Amino acid sequence: GESVGLHLPTLSVQEGDNSIINCAYSNSASDYFIWYKQESGKGPQFIIDIRSNMDKRQGQRVTVLLNKTVKHLSLQIAATQPGDSAVYFCAEKEYNNNDMRFGAGTRLTVKP
Amino acid sequence: NAGVTQTPKFRVLKTGQSMTLLCAQDMNHEYMYWYRQDPGMGLRLIHYSVGEGTTAKGEVPDGYNVSRLKKQNFLLGLESAAPSQTSVYFCASSFTLLVNEQFFGPGTRLTVL
Numbered sequence: 001g002e003s004v005g006l007h008l009p010t011l012s013v014q015e016g017d018n019s020i021i022n023c024a025y026s027n028s029a030s031d032y033f034i035w036y037k038q039e040s041g042k043g044p045q046f047i048i049d050i051r052s053n054m055d056k057r058q059g060q061r062v063t064v065l066l067n068k069t070v071k072h073l074s075l076q077i078a079a080t081q082p083g084d085s086a087v088y089f090c091a092e093k094e095y096n097n098n099d100m101r102f103g104a105g106t107r108l109t110v111k112p
Numbered sequence: 113n114a115g116v117t118q119t120p121k122f123r124v125l126k127t128g129q130s131m132t133l134l135c136a137q138d139m140n141h142e143y144m145y146w147y148r149q150d151p152g153m154g155l156r157l158i159h160y161s162v163g164e165g166t167t168a169k170g171e172v173p174d175g176y177n178v179s180r181l182k183k184q185n186f187l188l189g190l191e192s193a194a195p196s197q198t199s200v201y202f203c204a205s206s207f208t209l210l211v212n213e214q215f216f217g218p219g220t221r222l223t224v225l
Contacts, residue, residue: 043216
Protein backbone atom coordinates (compact mmCIF):
# COMPACT_ATOMS: atom_id res chain seq x y z
CA GLY A 1 0.00 0.00 0.00
CA GLU A 2 0.99 3.62 -0.17
CA SER A 3 3.07 4.91 2.68
CA VAL A 4 5.19 7.72 3.96
CA GLY A 5 8.78 6.84 4.75
CA LEU A 6 12.16 8.29 5.53
CA HIS A 7 15.55 7.79 3.89
CA LEU A 8 17.66 7.84 7.06
CA PRO A 9 16.74 6.85 10.60
CA THR A 10 19.47 8.99 12.24
CA LEU A 11 21.25 12.23 11.50
CA SER A 12 24.07 13.81 13.48
CA VAL A 13 25.16 17.40 12.86
CA GLN A 14 27.45 19.93 14.46
CA GLU A 15 25.88 22.85 16.29
CA GLY A 16 25.60 25.79 13.93
CA ASP A 17 25.49 23.66 10.78
CA ASN A 18 22.43 23.28 8.62
CA SER A 19 20.41 20.06 8.83
CA ILE A 20 18.48 18.39 6.06
CA ILE A 21 15.96 15.69 6.88
CA ASN A 22 14.47 13.78 3.97
CA CYS A 23 11.20 11.99 3.42
CA ALA A 24 9.80 9.96 0.54
CA TYR A 25 6.10 9.60 -0.05
CA SER A 26 4.07 7.53 -2.46
CA ASN A 27 0.49 8.78 -2.18
CA SER A 28 0.00 11.04 -5.17
CA ALA A 29 -3.38 12.12 -3.80
CA SER A 30 -1.91 13.80 -0.72
CA ASP A 31 -2.79 17.47 -0.50
CA TYR A 32 -0.62 18.43 2.45
CA PHE A 33 2.73 17.40 3.81
CA ILE A 34 3.52 18.16 7.40
CA TRP A 35 6.58 18.05 9.64
CA TYR A 36 6.41 17.32 13.35
CA LYS A 37 9.13 17.36 15.99
CA GLN A 38 9.08 15.02 18.96
CA GLU A 39 11.40 15.61 21.88
CA SER A 40 12.18 12.79 24.25
CA GLY A 41 9.24 11.96 26.51
CA LYS A 42 6.90 14.44 24.85
CA GLY A 43 4.18 14.42 22.26
CA PRO A 44 4.86 15.55 18.69
CA GLN A 45 4.84 19.26 17.98
CA PHE A 46 3.83 20.81 14.67
CA ILE A 47 6.65 22.57 12.81
CA ILE A 48 5.46 23.47 9.34
CA ASP A 49 3.28 22.24 6.51
CA ILE A 50 3.21 22.66 2.77
CA ARG A 51 0.41 22.32 0.31
CA SER A 52 0.89 20.06 -2.69
CA ASN A 53 0.65 22.97 -5.16
CA MET A 54 3.73 24.59 -3.61
CA ASP A 55 7.38 23.58 -3.88
CA LYS A 56 8.84 25.61 -1.04
CA ARG A 57 7.72 27.12 2.21
CA GLN A 58 9.77 28.90 4.84
CA GLY A 59 9.26 29.33 8.54
CA GLN A 60 11.44 30.47 11.37
CA ARG A 61 14.82 28.78 10.70
CA VAL A 62 13.08 26.01 8.79
CA THR A 63 12.37 25.46 5.11
CA VAL A 64 10.34 22.66 3.61
CA LEU A 65 10.91 21.65 0.01
CA LEU A 66 8.53 19.52 -1.99
CA ASN A 67 9.49 17.73 -5.20
CA LYS A 68 6.38 16.11 -6.61
CA THR A 69 8.23 14.69 -9.61
CA VAL A 70 10.21 12.31 -7.43
CA LYS A 71 7.77 12.36 -4.50
CA HIS A 72 10.30 13.74 -2.08
CA LEU A 73 9.97 16.07 0.85
CA SER A 74 12.73 17.65 2.91
CA LEU A 75 13.01 19.76 6.03
CA GLN A 76 15.96 22.10 6.27
CA ILE A 77 16.92 23.55 9.63
CA ALA A 78 19.29 26.50 9.54
CA ALA A 79 21.97 27.00 12.19
CA THR A 80 21.01 23.88 14.07
CA GLN A 81 20.94 24.25 17.84
CA PRO A 82 21.07 21.68 20.67
CA GLY A 83 17.37 22.30 21.26
CA ASP A 84 16.71 20.95 17.77
CA SER A 85 17.75 17.46 18.89
CA ALA A 86 14.61 15.35 18.52
CA VAL A 87 12.86 12.87 16.26
CA TYR A 88 11.35 14.47 13.18
CA PHE A 89 8.34 12.99 11.46
CA CYS A 90 6.94 13.76 8.07
CA ALA A 91 3.25 13.16 7.54
CA GLU A 92 0.87 13.41 4.66
CA LYS A 93 -2.83 14.12 4.49
CA GLU A 94 -5.54 14.43 1.93
CA TYR A 95 -7.64 17.59 2.05
CA ASN A 96 -10.87 16.18 3.40
CA ASN A 97 -9.51 13.22 5.29
CA ASN A 98 -8.89 13.03 9.03
CA ASP A 99 -6.26 10.32 8.68
CA MET A 100 -2.82 11.91 8.84
CA ARG A 101 -0.24 9.26 7.88
CA PHE A 102 3.12 9.53 9.61
CA GLY A 103 6.51 8.24 8.54
CA ALA A 104 8.81 6.31 10.89
CA GLY A 105 10.86 9.34 11.94
CA THR A 106 14.48 10.54 11.80
CA ARG A 107 16.44 11.13 14.97
CA LEU A 108 18.46 14.35 14.79
CA THR A 109 21.36 14.70 17.20
CA VAL A 110 23.15 18.03 17.49
CA LYS A 111 26.75 17.85 18.70
CA PRO A 112 28.07 20.86 20.65
CA ASN B 113 -4.07 26.94 29.59
CA ALA B 114 -2.98 23.30 30.00
CA GLY B 115 -3.45 22.31 26.33
CA VAL B 116 -3.92 18.56 25.95
CA THR B 117 -3.56 16.39 29.03
CA GLN B 118 -3.62 12.60 29.33
CA THR B 119 -4.32 10.33 32.27
CA PRO B 120 -2.57 8.13 33.33
CA LYS B 121 1.05 8.60 32.27
CA PHE B 122 1.99 4.96 32.76
CA ARG B 123 0.04 1.77 33.18
CA VAL B 124 0.79 -1.96 33.32
CA LEU B 125 -2.01 -4.40 32.56
CA LYS B 126 -2.33 -8.11 32.46
CA THR B 127 -3.71 -9.78 29.35
CA GLY B 128 -7.49 -9.65 29.40
CA GLN B 129 -7.78 -6.67 31.74
CA SER B 130 -9.63 -3.54 30.70
CA MET B 131 -8.81 0.11 31.12
CA THR B 132 -9.73 3.59 29.94
CA LEU B 133 -7.34 6.32 28.91
CA LEU B 134 -8.59 9.85 29.41
CA CYS B 135 -7.73 12.81 27.21
CA ALA B 136 -8.77 16.35 28.01
CA GLN B 137 -8.24 19.60 26.09
CA ASP B 138 -9.03 23.14 27.11
CA MET B 139 -8.66 24.82 23.70
CA ASN B 140 -12.28 24.35 22.61
CA HIS B 141 -11.16 22.18 19.71
CA GLU B 142 -13.75 20.29 17.72
CA TYR B 143 -11.50 17.46 16.53
CA MET B 144 -9.81 14.94 18.78
CA TYR B 145 -7.66 11.93 17.93
CA TRP B 146 -6.10 8.87 19.49
CA TYR B 147 -2.83 7.54 18.09
CA ARG B 148 -0.50 4.76 19.04
CA GLN B 149 3.25 4.91 18.58
CA ASP B 150 5.35 1.77 18.39
CA PRO B 151 9.17 1.58 18.27
CA GLY B 152 10.58 2.44 14.87
CA MET B 153 7.20 3.45 13.54
CA GLY B 154 5.33 6.64 13.13
CA LEU B 155 2.05 7.40 14.82
CA ARG B 156 -0.98 5.46 13.65
CA LEU B 157 -4.51 6.75 14.05
CA ILE B 158 -6.79 4.55 16.14
CA HIS B 159 -10.01 6.56 16.35
CA TYR B 160 -11.00 10.16 16.02
CA SER B 161 -13.92 12.44 16.73
CA VAL B 162 -15.16 15.43 14.76
CA GLY B 163 -17.32 16.75 17.57
CA GLU B 164 -19.15 15.97 20.76
CA GLY B 165 -21.11 12.73 20.47
CA THR B 166 -19.32 11.57 17.31
CA THR B 167 -16.56 9.02 16.78
CA ALA B 168 -15.01 7.33 13.76
CA LYS B 169 -12.45 4.63 13.02
CA GLY B 170 -8.92 5.37 11.99
CA GLU B 171 -6.23 3.17 10.54
CA VAL B 172 -5.94 0.66 13.44
CA PRO B 173 -9.25 0.62 15.38
CA ASP B 174 -9.49 -3.07 16.29
CA GLY B 175 -9.45 -3.81 20.01
CA TYR B 176 -10.27 -0.23 21.00
CA ASN B 177 -13.42 1.76 21.66
CA VAL B 178 -13.85 5.49 22.18
CA SER B 179 -16.38 7.93 23.48
CA ARG B 180 -16.78 11.72 23.26
CA LEU B 181 -19.55 12.59 25.67
CA LYS B 182 -18.16 16.07 26.31
CA LYS B 183 -16.41 18.31 23.82
CA GLN B 184 -13.31 18.62 25.96
CA ASN B 185 -12.87 14.90 26.70
CA PHE B 186 -12.03 11.92 24.52
CA LEU B 187 -11.82 8.48 26.13
CA LEU B 188 -10.00 5.45 24.73
CA GLY B 189 -11.02 2.06 26.07
CA LEU B 190 -9.41 -1.33 25.90
CA GLU B 191 -11.97 -3.97 26.78
CA SER B 192 -9.62 -6.96 26.85
CA ALA B 193 -5.99 -5.94 26.66
CA ALA B 194 -3.53 -7.96 24.57
CA PRO B 195 0.29 -7.81 24.50
CA SER B 196 0.06 -6.41 20.96
CA GLN B 197 -1.49 -3.29 22.50
CA THR B 198 1.70 -2.48 24.37
CA SER B 199 2.51 0.94 23.03
CA VAL B 200 2.66 4.64 23.75
CA TYR B 201 -0.71 6.27 23.23
CA PHE B 202 -1.06 9.90 22.23
CA CYS B 203 -4.13 12.03 22.19
CA ALA B 204 -4.32 15.08 19.97
CA SER B 205 -6.78 17.80 19.12
CA SER B 206 -7.25 20.34 16.37
CA PHE B 207 -9.58 23.23 15.75
CA THR B 208 -10.84 22.07 12.38
CA LEU B 209 -10.16 19.40 9.78
CA LEU B 210 -8.66 22.02 7.49
CA VAL B 211 -5.88 22.87 9.91
CA ASN B 212 -2.91 20.53 9.80
CA GLU B 213 -1.61 21.49 13.20
CA GLN B 214 -2.64 18.98 15.79
CA PHE B 215 -1.82 19.57 19.45
CA PHE B 216 -0.57 16.46 21.19
CA GLY B 217 -0.67 15.37 24.78
CA PRO B 218 2.39 13.98 26.60
CA GLY B 219 1.44 10.34 26.00
CA THR B 220 0.52 7.28 28.04
CA ARG B 221 2.95 4.37 28.13
CA LEU B 222 0.96 1.14 28.35
CA THR B 223 2.48 -2.28 28.89
CA VAL B 224 0.37 -5.41 28.59
CA LEU B 225 1.91 -8.50 30.13
